[in-house]
Amino acid sequence: MEFGLQFYKKETLKKGKFLVQPGQYIRDFYFMKKGCVTFYTIEEGITRVMEFYTDGSFFTDLYPYIEEIPSESYLKVTEDSIVYVISKSDALKVFDHSHALERFGRLSMQKAFINNFQRINRIKNLSNQERYLQLLEKRPSLFQRVPQYLIASYLGLTPVGLSKIRKRLSKQ
Numbered sequence: 001m002e003f004g005l006q007f008y009k010k011e012t013l014k015k016g017k018f019l020v021q022p023g024q025y026i027r028d029f030y031f032m033k034k035g036c037v038t039f040y041t042i043e044e045g046i047t048r049v050m051e052f053y054t055d056g057s058f059f060t061d062l063y064p065y066i067e068e069i070p071s072e073s074y075l076k077v078t079e080d081s082i083v084y085v086i087s088k089s090d091a092l093k094v095f096d097h098s099h100a101l102e103r104f105g106r107l108s109m110q111k112a113f114i115n116n117f118q119r120i121n122r123i124k125n126l127s128n129q130e131r132y133l134q135l136l137e138k139r140p141s142l143f144q145r146v147p148q149y150l151i152a153s154y155l156g157l158t159p160v161g162l163s164k165i166r167k168r169l170s171k172q
Helices: 062-067 088-097 099-125 128-138 148-154 159-170
Strands: 009-013 018-020 028-043 046-054 074-087
Touching (some): 028 088, 046 148, 074 088
Antiparallel strands (some): 018 074, 028 046, 028 074
16 A cells, blocks of 8 residues: 555446535545546536545645645546545544654645646647547546546647547558
8 A cells, every 4th residue: 555545445346427516615634556547627517627636646626625625626537547535634633643644635725736837837828629639648548548638628628629639640
């Protein structure tokens, strides 16, 4: 088991299960051992994917978790998954007794924040095609694990826009 995971509870999750829905208070932090969870919002009827959490990821809806406010997002299991879960209250107890685990928790949250920041910069600074190619290079397994319409949303595209990029690249 990974460092610190002995304090987490193992859960096996079926595809389609919601870990978080809007209005819910976030009381848990997760480690994805195996599987995939999609983090998204629905704005004006449009699904906006913010992240895919896959094997080896620590995740939660971080802002509501820290601020103790209701979530405005969804965390939905995209494929059967094995996660380790620790409640915020248990995490705080562990952190009180171990400087190493407190540091581990802080670094995990910092990594989650940095990943979100980097994604915002990619959308802002790269072309649609560049974002697609970067995702294909860095996370190729996503294309077999999640539906294309979710990948399109994650890239800030419509499914038609993603299809056009793929078609154009296949001709090169």
